[in-house]
Structure formats: structure tokens, C-alpha cells
Amino acid sequence: MGVLRKTKSVEVVLHEFSKDSSAISVITLVERLQLDMNKTTVYRILNKLEDDGIVHSFLGKNGHKWYAKCHNCSSAVHKDVHPHFQCISCGKVECLEINVPIPDIPNRKVEVSQILLQGKCEACYD
Amino acid sequence: MGVLRKTKSVEVVLHEFSKDSSAISVITLVERLQLDMNKTTVYRILNKLEDDGIVHSFLGKNGHKWYAKCHNCSSAVHKDVHPHFQCISCGKVECLEINVPIPDIPNRKVEVSQILLQGKCEACYD
DNA sequence: AATTTAACGCAACTAAGTTGCAACAATGAT
DNA sequence: ATCATTGTTGCAACTTAGTTGCGTTAAATT
Ligand SMILES: [Mn+2]
Ligand SMILES: [Mn+2]
Ligand SMILES: [Zn+2]
Ligand SMILES: [Zn+2]
16 A cells, blocks of 8 residues: 555645644544545545555544654654653644653563653643 | 442443453443443443442543443542553453553643553463 | 432434545556 | 556445433332
């Protein structure tokens, strides 16, 4: 899979990610681009962009899907695994470039960790 | 809110949690109890049990809701906030009684952390 | 036993995400 | 520039987790 053709729709979606580094929920994206393309197209393009290592996805606090730009990924190596931060005041979601060490758990082998932190973001902080 | 009447349905739901300490997804519960009660009833009972501090909820890897017994909670104090572990082999989900320290993040105030670990559980571990 | 009202079943609904298919358009070859 | 190929799109229908309204049932209290 992956993006093969540079269509207008793909460019529009990529532009949404280029103008702001914070994450975007699919719900927001579908609504924001409803005049440009069908929601099915949004879902399909995001799928392919993720396959290509251009964006990565995760689930927000309601279990809805969010996407953000990858930094140094490719279709071969998807190394964008990190915690995410959702502001409980303004709703903004950001990638956190921090490492949260997971303690060893007896008789269990942790392979993936999904961490969603919630709190006040830079702008909403007192 | 909260559970006011000890109905047959409430007892059936509580029994599901008493016979096994691992978490149960709502999807599983609705299916397992379909002969005993309507799915609406399952959802409503779980809501109330959570209000009462008898169970707590969290989202599994697909964003679907899971519930597990609380240990020392009440309707006043819900202190059951901890990481959860989902086995990628057998699907079992467990509460982890460990503390994962979240490092300080500059200009941001973390208030809640949602941590879902995935890997091999005790039974599926090599 | 009668009264009160929380809890229940049922059907209809909501909303995120998916699928099948015909029409369209990006791309490379002629 | 035109054609042929085939990846991409729009649309409508679908799937499924979870919710809501309402009339009926049954737990608790008298
Ligand atoms: Mn990220
Ligand atoms: Mn738990
Ligand atoms: Zn904020
Ligand atoms: Zn397992």
C-alpha cells in the first residue's frame, strides 16, 4: 500500500498537517474538509499516509482516532511511538518527545505502551 | 445516582466480576449476558456500579470500554487509577498494581494518565 | 396488599468508521 | 497530444458501540 498518486485530495490533507504541528482528530479533519472531499476519502488517505510513515495515529480520551506528523519514519520503520498529551481545557493534543520508562512486570513481557496524558497545556496553564 | 435496588440483573452482573479478577469488555459482557438481560441494562448497570466505586472503566486497544473491579473505592473516592495490561495473544486484560512515574513536562501540568500496556501475559509468556 | 418509583425491555436512534462499486483522473506509454 | 491503464474518489449502504425515550415491570417501603 501507500500513496502512489499525488492527487488534489492528498495535497489538501497534507496541507492540514503542515500548517500546525499539533495532532488532528479524524472527526475534525472530516468536518474541516467536507467541502473538499468525502469522509471516505479522508479515512483512506490517512490510512495510506500512515503506511508510508508520514503520519502516525493514536486514540484520544474518547477512543476516537487522532493523527500527527511523523518525524523520522518511513514505510519500513515506524519509530514514532511516544506519549501524547491532551489538554482538558482547550482540547489540543500534542506528541510528547519524552521517554516514560515502564518498570518490569513479573512474568509479563511488555511490547507496546500506549500513554495518554491529560492536563493543562502550555497556553492554558495558569 | 448509584445502585439503589438489588435487582436480579445487578446480581448477575456483579457475579461476572466476582468469579474472575481480570477485566471484562462491555462487548463480552453484553454477549455473555444476552439471555439474562438487554444490552441497555448492562450499560446502565455498569454506569451505576462505576458511580458507586464498585467497578472502574478504561479503554482497550480498540477504544472499546472495559470494566474491572475496584479495590478500595467508594462513590466519594475513586482511587483506582492505574495502568492496564492487554495480552496480544489471548486478549486477556488485567489491572496493574504498579506505579509508572511520569516525568515533569515543561510548561504543562499533567492531571490524569491513561496507560495501556500490551504484550504477553503470564499464561502466554514463553 | 397497596403504593411508589427505580429499573427494565424494546425499538429507534446516533455517530465513527468501513465496504462495494461505478465513475473519474493521475500517470506512463505511444 | 492522445490513449490505455489502474489507482483514487464519491456516494450510498452498511456495521457496530453506545445512547435515549417511553411504556411496563418489579423492588422496596408502608
Ligand atoms: Mn505522536
Ligand atoms: Mn483497573
Ligand atoms: Zn490547552
Ligand atoms: Zn495471554
